[in-house]
Amino acid sequence: MSLLTASHITKEYGGRTIIQDIDICLEQGELVSLLGLSGSGKTTLFHVLSGLVQPEKGQVFLEGEDITGKPGKISYMLQKDLLLPHKKIIDNVSLPLVLKGARKKEARREADPYFSSFGLNGAQYLYPSQLSGGMRQRAALLRTYLSKSRVALLDEPFSALDTITKGQIHEWYLDVMEKIDLSTLFITHDIDEAILLSDRIYIMTGNPGQIHQQLKIEPGRTHRKGFTLTDEFLNYKRQIIEILQAAPALPHAQETSV
Amino acid sequence: MKEKLENITNKLPAVLALAGIILLWQVLCSSGVLPAYMLPSPVAVVSAFFGDLPNLMTHAAVTLQEAAYGLMIGVVLAFVMAPLLDRFELLQKAFYPIMIITQTIPTIALAPVLVLWMGFGMAPKITLVVITTFFPIAVGLLDGYKSVDPDTIRLMRAMGASRVQIFRHAQFPAALPQFFSGLKISASYAVVGAVISEWLGGFEGLGVYMTRSRKAYAFDRMFAVILLIVIISLLLMWLVNILRDISMPHLRAEHSARN
Known part of the structure; x- marks a missing residue:
């Protein structure tokens, strides 16, 4: 199947x-x-x-x-990264977890370990506008990944x-x-x-x-x-x-x- | 440090222009070109301001109270109405034109009617402030909700977000900049609205003080009230700016990223 x-x-x-x-x-x-x-x-x-x-x-x-x-x-990803400008990167990428009912703190804790493998280390507490296009796209990918669909x-x-x-x-x-x-x-x-x-x-x-x-x-x-x-x-x-x-x-x- | 310096140089022309006008005004008055009964000199205004300060403050407290209550009710009403209008198109079609019509009614025409209906107390003043402040905030919020990229909403729906979650995480934050622009306008409208409705009937407040001063031909005091209203409005706008900066820390980050 x-x-x-x-x-x-x-x-x-x-x-x-x-x-x-x-x-x-x-x-x-x-x-x-x-x-x-x-x-x-x-x-x-x-x-x-x-x-x-x-x-x-x-x-x-x-x-x-x-x-x-x-x-x-x-999960779904577009050409535009569609990161929410008012959320820090870590809150942007962990949004799928929050939408499923996780608390902000838990969601952050779960998302944090992935930052290095997605080449985003140090960007956790920055806002999307402070990142380059390539980094934003990687953040969007991490968000896609954290929505945990296969x-x-x-x-x-x-x-x-x-x-x-x-x-x-x-x-x-x-x-x-x-x-x-x-x-x-x-x-x-x-x-x-x-x-x-x-x-x-x-x-x-x-x-x-x-x-x-x-x-x-x-x-x-x-x-x-x-x-x-x-x-x-x-x-x-x-x-x-x-x-x-x-x-x-x-x-x-x-x-x-x- | 650099930012501070930039700030000062930015404001310098405005400060100089204002100082120039006040100086010219003072010179015209002191030299006797303009008689004191037509235009009191800046020095006279300032001395009237401080001379009657306790009295002014008592009246200002009343006006501020009316403005604050009115503004608060206006904000709450806008917060309740805007999402409903955004969500239900029929409601928007029905009420948006009415909202615009209420804005075209001159405040000064409305105030006496409100006094007639509600008496000489605070109620008609607060009502007038609500009517004048509600609109800019509601329109700001509505435009803000619509400013979210439809693809963002699609993406969030694809993540399984509910309508409430989309509102909370995307639409509401997107409306904050417009909300604060609306609030800034509304804050100064609120004070002016309260003063105008006090002119037209009341026992206390800066508007009443103004009317009394006019009747007593105490023009220096009238100008002192105007000065106070200007100061209050500026303070309120400044307060709104601080609130805005606290609520939207990402704007500050963007600003520093660009420099």
Whole structure:
């Protein structure tokens, strides 16, 4: 049984079908990307998976439990770090614990040991505005982690970072995922990022959005040093670009960043 | 230390301008260009201020009490109403225009009616202060609640937060800056509102003192009251600033991070 399964998801807004009959799954420990042009309904799918909205059709299962329309089971992270400006970092990251009923003091005590492994030591009692973009993003990740769900949905979390910071945070994220046994579903429109990080890639196209194709990326994630310079990498990239270009044009579609 | 120095140099032009105007005023009065029955000199005002200080303080205590009660009720009312208006759109559609209309009614027209209804005691004064102070605070809070990024609310819902938790952890703190801007305006409105309603009927308070001084042609005392009202308003605003800094320590941190 897969860790997370979504079957036949259809979501409409105001009579317009945004995504149609989507089937995806996520296995334990996997990092799977959802790649598609802007407007293909990736974010809508995430809203359904995280339980924020109820789909017109279809169901979401987490370890066999039906969680359709039930928020609080899967953690969610966006491009914006969305740290609350008035809370110190330690209170920001331990917010999921407080929301579940922990006292502020207990929550702080529980969060504190993770600061060093998330590269945030010394930042506990600072405010978000006093941190760099990369640090804020790591704090957002720690918050995601402390929500203790086994699945994280990441909606273009790194797209605001510069290339070098992005590279570092990729490496670090894969490392953390390994350590804390987290499985990730990852939205991106960056083809390179998707190939580099993923075990599998779902390519979403169309209007309404549908899963067009699924790609399994070989070699495995742990053997990808210098992968971006290999022929395999370019082959994957060519394949994806062809699929995306063949897809019917979307209204207001933007260029993919390649 | 550096900050302090900066503070002083920032305020220097304002202090110099004010000192210049007072000096000019004094010169015009002492030289006899302006007769004392039209404009008392600054020195005369200050001496009237200290000469009748005990009496002034007794009246000020009454006015301050009215302003404080009114402001408190206004704040509490705004705190109760704003989340309701924010939560229920129908309520907002129904009451927001009414709130705006109450703001267009001139205070001076409303005060006698309130006296007629509630007598010459404190009640009509407090009511007037409530009406004038409620609006800026309620509007500030409402705008503040709306200023939260919808993605923040989505994220918190995805974490399983209840509506109350979202309000407590995100919306309410986000509204604090606007709340304090509203409170700053309201604090000075409160004093002015109380004084105006005292003009129009009452036995005690700075407004009453003012009316009596006017009737006695004691213009130096009238100006002394104005001076006192200015001082009180400035003190209240300063107090609000201190409260704001205590409630929002992260703003101070941001400020020092930028420098």
